[in-house]
Amino acid sequence: MEPTFSYNYSPPYVFLFFIFFFLFLWENKIRKNDGNIKTVRYLCMLVFFIFFGFRGYLDTDFVVYYPVYEDAPTLADPKGVLRFFSGVNKDYLLKIEPGFKTLIILLKSIWEDYFFLQIVSALIDVLFLNYFFKKYSPQYVLGFIMFLIFSGLIIEFNLLRNSKAIFLFIYSLQFIKDRNPVKYFICNGIGLLFHSSAIFYFPLYFFLHKKFPPQLVWGAFILGNVLYLGQIKFITPIVIAIGNFFGGVYSLMAEGYSEDSMYSTGYGITMGFIEKFFTFILFYYSYNKIGKQIKDEKMLNIFFNLFFIFTVTYLFLSEYAILIDRMTTLFVMSYWILYPYVYTILERMFKLVFTFILFLFGTYKMINSNNNIIRKYENILWDKPTITRAYYIINKHIDKILGPKK
Template sequence: IYSIPYIILFFMFFILFLWENKLRNKGSDIKIIRYLAMIIFFIFFGFRGYLDTDWAVYFPLYEMAPTIDDTNGIAKFFSGIHEDILLKIEPGFKVILVLLKSINEDYLTLQIFSSFVNVLFLNYFFKKYSPQYVLSFIMYLIFSGLIIEINLLRNSKAIFLFIYSLQFIKERNAVKFFICNGIGILFHSSAIFFFPMYFFLHKKIPMPFVWGVFLLGNFLFLGQIKYISPIVIAVGDFFGGVYSLMAEGYSNDKLFNSSYSISVGYLEKVFTFIILYQFYKKIGEKIKDDNTLNIFYNSFFLYAVSYFFLSEYSVFIDRITTLFVFSYWILYAYLYAVLKQELKAVFTVVLLFFGIYKMVYLNNNILRNYENILWDKPTITKAYFNFNKNYDKFFNPKKK
């Protein structure tokens, strides 16, 4: 039953998807569809209660944050010396915490603000690049959007700033690209992975290389061949600091370095890889811009490579694939756009059932028990009770 609100959300977007196509077939404007999609999204995520796990990190952070008139508190908050590991976060996010705390001391203000910023970014992104506006929102919900929206309050800002900077890769404007992602790294250190993208994301990868890497990745995945841990530790030591600590921590924690195995997710990724590259030329004809085509296909290639090659390190799959999952949101919309009418019907039916499956699979636990402050009364006491009671069940099942 915990999945029901998410299934309802999916159905609302699915109806908007059908309505959008009806309007497009008539040549009508879809502005009303865009507004409704943004409003539904913002109400559902912006006014949510305490969902999943990362609120347990961000709530105490928000409590620690000073207001803008507390100069001593601000100096301590931004100092580089902290006994509390929670305060060892990026300065850009600290600025947001201080500004929001000065407006409203309620932690839920942070969630409202985060979702408002995210929906504006998504609207910009889908208007600019997607031929199917609502379908891209649906793909966002199905592929990593829920975890991005609910848990990744810092990461999401770095990801969306990178998405915004894609235009500068296309235009070959290095200054604007690095400024954008320089701001992103002030919100989350994972943005460092975006910096090299400027130099090759717009270039076409030869198809023999693409398929060769795909086959090798599947061989490593299916064979469960372990080779990453020594590389992770060496790279962490090279960069030092927080990266060294993260590498050591993840390598020694079975929660993070467990392997992925054959599943519906694996089969979906194999199918998606094959089908998207089979439709490469048709999608290219639809996009009509080689740089844009290469940017999204190369991002998808990095997503797939990360999944297949990092199977022994589940945390790497979760973290790195999330950086490039935006390619799904756009390429699936283009795939639908280039299909013949009868195949569009098949796509729609598969989308309906797969979407329901994903909403159930991703949300069928008490930590995703949905509450909304507009009609419920979520409390931090109840949230902590459920979190503490169920943490081991979900994240340390072998603990007795």
């Protein structure tokens, strides 16, 4: 019988990190000689696509998307398409946004195997990431490494819908800079058709390009740490009050989430908190030097403001673990860009220190984030994953894996 937790599940992820780390070193060697990194870029994209696109049934969201894909009609069945969009006799379909339903129908019309959805999803994601890191990152591979370390795995495995909204938002950042509201809202309107969380991106157009006052930045950071470390609950009363105001199922949901330790327990002092605390200080200490590298003041403000929102969300919503997971992921892309800029401004000796810490921390993250059985890696190119076994594993082990964080 396979155990719920074991470090034997981690090696494929460590190996993936090692490949990207080698590509990172190779890229830097090429850059020193003013060479072209095109080969490194293509290898980076290929490794990403094979690892994520051809994965088996990993993590938990296949439980949602597999039956949706199985129930989806093809374009040859117009009546089935109408039923699929209306969600007749399939309540869970009502939770799936129309943009994602359209994508599923198109893919199902090409190939009926569920894995085709994962393949195309990963292809879309890696093309967006390639665009993002080519356009904004001074270190291409380091951007991918930061993606892996900071939320990338959960985005690829569990956020098939959310990821499209996130990447469309990333694409729309240029329209904030250019002050082009039509293109910005069209991009994120399409994102909204894939996941409702895209609604949080709409207000950002009006202020994300502006520099936040230092008093606001540091004041919110200090207050957030007080709330976080003191485990002061102020969200819970608000959630319960709103639930009671609307009554019925909303009241029950609010009380249920507030009383369930799986959803409402804060994280406490963890490696994640320590990392975020020192990252905040490091980024804002380096603000002026990074600004000289980015040169475009609006883009500088956009990435720092995204990071600020990420950090404040993490600290202020600490009493709701589920809110931390969902909300911070919407703004984590700031990490993928700002850390490569920190690397570029370092002197040679500190670059070596950064590289050494990156190797240790990345290895640590890959080992400890993937040591449970639902992350046991399988690839359809050389394995034969089955849905029955995947369901068996998740039903047997999910309660232990998603138990309250301590």
